[in-house]
Amino acid sequence: MADTxxxxxxxxxxxxxxxxxxxxxxxxxxxxxxxxxxxxxEGRFLTPRNIFNLTIQTVSVAIMATGMVFIIxxxxxxxxxxxLLATCSAVMAxxxxxxxxxxxxxxxxxxxxxxxxxxxxxxxxxxIGAFHGWLVGYLTIPAFIVTLGGLLIWRNVGWNLTDGQTxxxxxxxxxxxxxxxxxxxxxxxxxxxLIGALAAVALIWTARRAKAGHGFAxxxxxxxxxxxxxxxxxxxGFIAILNAYQIPERRLARMFEARGEVMPEGFTASYGLPIxxxxxxxxxxxxxxxxxxTRLGRYIFATGGNPDAAELxxxxxxxxxxxxxxxxxxxCALSAVVASARLTNHTNxxxxxxxxxxxxxxxxxxxxxxxxxxxxxxxxxxALIMQSLQSGMAMxxxxxxxxxxxxxFVLVLAVLIDILYRRRTGALT
Amino acid sequence: xxxxxxxxxIHLSFGGVKAVDGVSLDLYPGEVVGLxxxxxxxxxxxxxxxxxxxxxxxxEILIDGKPATIDNPRDARGYNIETIYQTxxxxxxxxxxxxxxxxxxLTNWLGFVDEAKMEAETRTIMGRLNPNFKxxxxxxxxxxxxxxxSVAIARAVYFNARILIMDEPTAALGxxxxxxxxxxxxxxxxxxxxxxxxxxxVHDVMDxxxxxxxxxxGQLVGTEKVxxxxxxxxxxxIILGKRPERAA
Numbered sequence: 001m002a003d004t005x006x007x008x009x010x011x012x013x014x015x016x017x018x019x020x021x022x023x024x025x026x027x028x029x030x031x032x033x034x035x036x037x038x039x040x041x042e043g044r045f046l047t048p049r050n051i052f053n054l055t056i057q058t059v060s061v062a063i064m065a066t067g068m069v070f071i072i073x074x075x076x077x078x079x080x081x082x083x084l085l086a087t088c089s090a091v092m093a094x095x096x097x098x099x100x101x102x103x104x105x106x107x108x109x110x111x112x113x114x115x116x117x118x119x120x121x122x123x124x125x126x127x128i129g130a131f132h133g134w135l136v137g138y139l140t141i142p143a144f145i146v147t148l149g150g151l152l153i154w155r156n157v158g159w160n161l162t163d164g165q166t167x168x169x170x171x172x173x174x175x176x177x178x179x180x181x182x183x184x185x186x187x188x189x190x191x192x193x194l195i196g197a198l199a200a201v202a203l204i205w206t207a208r209r210a211k212a213g214h215g216f217a218x219x220x221x222x223x224x225x226x227x228x229x230x231x232x233x234x235x236x237g238f239i240a241i242l243n244a245y246q247i248p249e250r251r252l253a254r255m256f257e258a259r260g261e262v263m264p265e266g267f268t269a270s271y272g273l274p275i276x277x278x279x280x281x282x283x284x285x286x287x288x289x290x291x292x293x294t295r296l297g298r299y300i301f302a303t304g305g306n307p308d309a310a311e312l313x314x315x316x317x318x319x320x321x322x323x324x325x326x327x328x329x330x331x332c333a334l335s336a337v338v339a340s341a342r343l344t345n346h347t348n349x350x351x352x353x354x355x356x357x358x359x360x361x362x363x364x365x366x367x368x369x370x371x372x373x374x375x376x377x378x379x380x381x382x383a384l385i386m387q388s389l390q391s392g393m394a395m396x397x398x399x400x401x402x403x404x405x406x407x408x409f410v411l412v413l414a415v416l417i418d419i420l421y422r423r424r425t426g427a428l429t
Numbered sequence: 430x431x432x433x434x435x436x437x438x439i440h441l442s443f444g445g446v447k448a449v450d451g452v453s454l455d456l457y458p459g460e461v462v463g464l465x466x467x468x469x470x471x472x473x474x475x476x477x478x479x480x481x482x483x484x485x486x487x488x489e490i491l492i493d494g495k496p497a498t499i500d501n502p503r504d505a506r507g508y509n510i511e512t513i514y515q516t517x518x519x520x521x522x523x524x525x526x527x528x529x530x531x532x533x534x535l536t537n538w539l540g541f542v543d544e545a546k547m548e549a550e551t552r553t554i555m556g557r558l559n560p561n562f563k564x565x566x567x568x569x570x571x572x573x574x575x576x577x578x579s580v581a582i583a584r585a586v587y588f589n590a591r592i593l594i595m596d597e598p599t600a601a602l603g604x605x606x607x608x609x610x611x612x613x614x615x616x617x618x619x620x621x622x623x624x625x626x627x628x629x630x631v632h633d634v635m636d637x638x639x640x641x642x643x644x645x646x647g648q649l650v651g652t653e654k655v656x657x658x659x660x661x662x663x664x665x666x667i668i669l670g671k672r673p674e675r676a677a
């Protein structure tokens with residue numbers, strides 16, 4: 001009896017390429033949204049400048065949304081992420097303005113200040129997250145209650161840490177993690193883009209080799225080439241767009257002045273890839289690897305699918321809850337770095353209502369509240385859609401209250417479409 | 430010969446209800462012991478103590494004649510005790526390979542889960558157990574009762590179970606699939622496994638088992654050899670909770 005791989009009859013291009021139709025639908029919706037705003041604003045929406053701004057505005061929520069995927073997949077919820085971000089931001093602000101310059105005597109803008117502040121912030125976020133997880137996993141308090149308490153507590157712990165004051169300006173090397181304050185410039189962006197494109201293509205082909213090595217069915221070779229070309233093209237195209245955004249002339253002149261030089265006539269420079277976006281990309285890669293290729297990720301999805309089965313299979317689901325919330329806490333701290341660096345100071349209302357944006361991003365991105373389903377890239381795309389919607393409406397001139405009404409409708413509509421989609425495609429998704 | 434498993438005077442109460450009340454039983458290699466009783470007789474509870482899902486209040490478990498510590502499912506797996514649950518403890522959203530290796534994933538030298546290898550191993554073992562099984566990429570939610578059952582059985586067989594606990598293994602199955610499970614039990618018996626078979630169906634048990642243990646209201650009614658007892662006598666034990674009176 002021949003034990004060869006089964007040839008599944010392929011119907012159309014999408015099936016041959018093995019692209020998730022749900023993801024394709026989201027990308028389609030996103031494209032329609034962008035083109036629609038671009039038409040209404042007469043070409044102001046899809047400019048390098050606006051795309052650059054959109055990406056840096058999305059980073060903070062998108063980083064947290066990747067962690068929220070794990071939380072929701074394990075059938076929990078975290079309402080405290082915005083407040084936790086504020087506490088982490090307050091801790092880091094105090095470390096770099098009081099602890100290192102005064103208590104440790106390092107003075108202002110010492111090279112060690114930013115690393116120390118970030119490490120302390122990450123530790124605080126992770127510990128608080130793990131504590132939430134312990135309350136949920138071991139003391140079996142519902143996550144909704146634990147994090148609703150956390151929403152009130154951490155917002156005001158942050159307030160107390162700073163006595164309600166805005167803390168700033170932050171350390172100069174800390175600021176490179178936020179927005180326009182830290183970008184790679186054109187050349188380095190191209191290098192990062194090329195490395196990314198090569199790595200993506202290499203990944204597609206090693207996956208093919210591994211499959212073929214075990215005698216499983218693989219895609220036709222032209223499909224792999226097409227997929228590689230699309231992926232590499234998307235990465236390099238994104239870099240090209242970011243590089244097309246020139247630093248405004250006046251700002252450049254000020255940068256030269258700060259260095260005591262005079263700007264040469266006709267000098268231009270690009271922002272390139274923001275460091276905060278690079279951080280988001282790294283977070284996305286790491287979280288995807290955790291989700292797909294580690295035992296931890298397997299256990300997260302198994303527990304979400306059937307908690308009893310996971311427990312009976314010897315998985316320590318209580319400890320798993322602690323780990324999932326600890327990851328969420330660490331990501332809140334990372335978002336706090338990006339958000340406070342972008343604002344160049346810590347304010348009390350930093351991250352307000354982010355919990356709702358983060359949950360909405362994860363849910364729009366296809367994470368099912370019933371657990372067991374969700375993807376990292378979906379959540380990031382969800383965050384991008386939310387941000388585009390909001391900034392597009394602002395550009396068109398929709399007032400803030402009307403914006404929120406639309407965002408609310410979109411959230412409910414997205415979930416409805418998802419339910420209909422899953423029902424139609426049946427049990428196979 | 431030392432028994433593979435010996436459970437001595439096991440007690441477990443849930444808030445005043447004595448679910449298992451002083452039950453002792455044993456299992457030898459190459460033997461199938463049937464566990465019978467009404468719903469709520471304590472069969473599943475007793476077996477969940479052996480598989481580590483519940484912790485006993487008192488009593489002793491001996492494996493190969495030596496006292497064993499079983500406080501959670503991981504401990505039980507350490508003693509090569511595998512369980513196939515009535516509720517089919519599978520994660521519906523994952524595929525067959527992920528379920529088969531759940532909690533014991535194969536990893537490569539970097540510590541990452543080796544999906545391709547797990548799928549290859551799954552294809553091999555399913556080829557042996559259920560050659561008709563083809564849905565390797567679909568989540569188990571999309572499988573039939575029999576296909577799901579074969580995933581659950583494959584899990585026990587793959588990891589070299591010595592002691593196999595089957596809780597109503599044929600409850601969700603059609604005729605053909607039930608026959609497949611029966612053949613599998615015979616095969617595993619020949620390989621020297623000890624099997625506990627929990628069932629409602631007296632008929633099933635008479636066919637497959639060597640000995641039969643009957644429980645009622647958490648207590649042991651008695652253990653009899655299959656050749657020495659009739660179906661009616663077993664029904665009497667289940668319903669009345671008394672051992673048959675033998676002609677002296």
